[in-house]
Amino acid sequence: MSTPRIPFNRTSLVGNELRYITEALEAGHISGDGRFTKKCHELLEKELGAAKVLLTTSCTHALEMAALLLDIQDGDEVIVPSFTFVSTVNAFVLRGARPRFCDSRADTLNLDELKIESLITARTRAIVPVHYAGVGCEMDRILAIANRFGIAVVEDNAHGLYGKFKGKYLGTFGSLATQSFHETKNFSCGEGGALLINDIRHFERAEILREKGTNRSRFFRGEVDKYTWVDLGSSFLPSDILAAFLYAQLEHREEIQSRRRRIWEYYNVNLAGWAKHHGARLPIVPECCEQSYHMFYLLLPSFEVREGLIAHLGARNILSVFHYLPLHMSEMGRRWGGEKSDCPVAAKVSDRLLRLPFYNDLTESDQDRVVSAVLDFTA
Numbered sequence: 001m002s003t004p005r006i007p008f009n010r011t012s013l014v015g016n017e018l019r020y021i022t023e024a025l026e027a028g029h030i031s032g033d034g035r036f037t038k039k040c041h042e043l044l045e046k047e048l049g050a051a052k053v054l055l056t057t058s059c060t061h062a063l064e065m066a067a068l069l070l071d072i073q074d075g076d077e078v079i080v081p082s083f084t085f086v087s088t089v090n091a092f093v094l095r096g097a098r099p100r101f102c103d104s105r106a107d108t109l110n111l112d113e114l115k116i117e118s119l120i121t122a123r124t125r126a127i128v129p130v131h132y133a134g135v136g137c138e139m140d141r142i143l144a145i146a147n148r149f150g151i152a153v154v155e156d157n158a159h160g161l162y163g164k165f166k167g168k169y170l171g172t173f174g175s176l177a178t179q180s181f182h183e184t185k186n187f188s189c190g191e192g193g194a195l196l197i198n199d200i201r202h203f204e205r206a207e208i209l210r211e212k213g214t215n216r217s218r219f220f221r222g223e224v225d226k227y228t229w230v231d232l233g234s235s236f237l238p239s240d241i242l243a244a245f246l247y248a249q250l251e252h253r254e255e256i257q258s259r260r261r262r263i264w265e266y267y268n269v270n271l272a273g274w275a276k277h278h279g280a281r282l283p284i285v286p287e288c289c290e291q292s293y294h295m296f297y298l299l300l301p302s303f304e305v306r307e308g309l310i311a312h313l314g315a316r317n318i319l320s321v322f323h324y325l326p327l328h329m330s331e332m333g334r335r336w337g338g339e340k341s342d343c344p345v346a347a348k349v350s351d352r353l354l355r356l357p358f359y360n361d362l363t364e365s366d367q368d369r370v371v372s373a374v375l376d377f378t379a
């Protein structure tokens, strides 16, 4: 009999997901903004302290809403990390913006705040920090730069729900922030996201953009007697079936986060000696950050060692994966003038990073199998 496969990621039920989906069906409201969507909004607003939260169909769509809300126009510039998912950048490029790729810090792999200022021009409209692996960017410095130049900050917090920087929740620093509830995230509903609105001046328009450019939300609240087309927009609101699933997950946030913390610490403790011996390094979490325990990665000494370890784990039926390919070197990035030498840290890290299996119901025995397999690997 072959050894059972350990996937990289897997979604699991933690509580009332199926019951709440049934309740949404029985209530006869499975389109957007039903009872469970409102419950998710209230829970996140109350807990995080964001002025308003709106669930969206994905983090990608929340980012697209942010670009619309900031009224990004042709020829505007946005400062984005190169080491990120394509949506961080695409959302702004879709509005005609030119991306200015910023390199990463060598420790947290986050946007290097010391390199931001040299990228600012008269056309810069936004800085988009990504809290990689749910470890906070240097938000004090990023906000100070943004305020000095009058530039907006949009946090892409796809990985970082419930992480903190200096005691404050990630996603509550920028005027806008985005979350992902894709199946790979700590809390999921398959595909989903949220826009966190910290600057309340964006709220009224955000509701309109999310409802196809209409004032339908105001109509449902009885504030206008009919609804009509008032602005740009699209269909950015998820079905209440997805919100029902997500709400059940959010109800178990403490349990989910403490399970993930145990998994992360187990890898960290048990792989430290091996990493030191093999010239690899484990994630670095600065003292001022409480991470969200989203992922566990190894930074290996070279591309060849990384590929060797992926194959070694694969032969033991364990799936490990690389992560972002630097956007400044992608086909699209090169069209915007990206050169390999622009972001050397991002280029180097991308070749050497490997993510280990990490999901809410990863069992101790499966995690032991992963750890033992890594310890058996000699480059």
Ligand SMILES: Cc1ncc(COP(=O)(O)O)c(C=O)c1O
Residues within 6 Å of the ligand: 058, 059, 060, 061, 084, 085, 087, 088, 130, 156, 158, 159, 179, 180, 181, 182, 192, 193
């Ligand atoms: C940093 C970052 N931003 C945005 C996204 C897009 O999230 P979604 O799949 O919810 O659109 C991802 C996806 O994993 C991501 O890693």
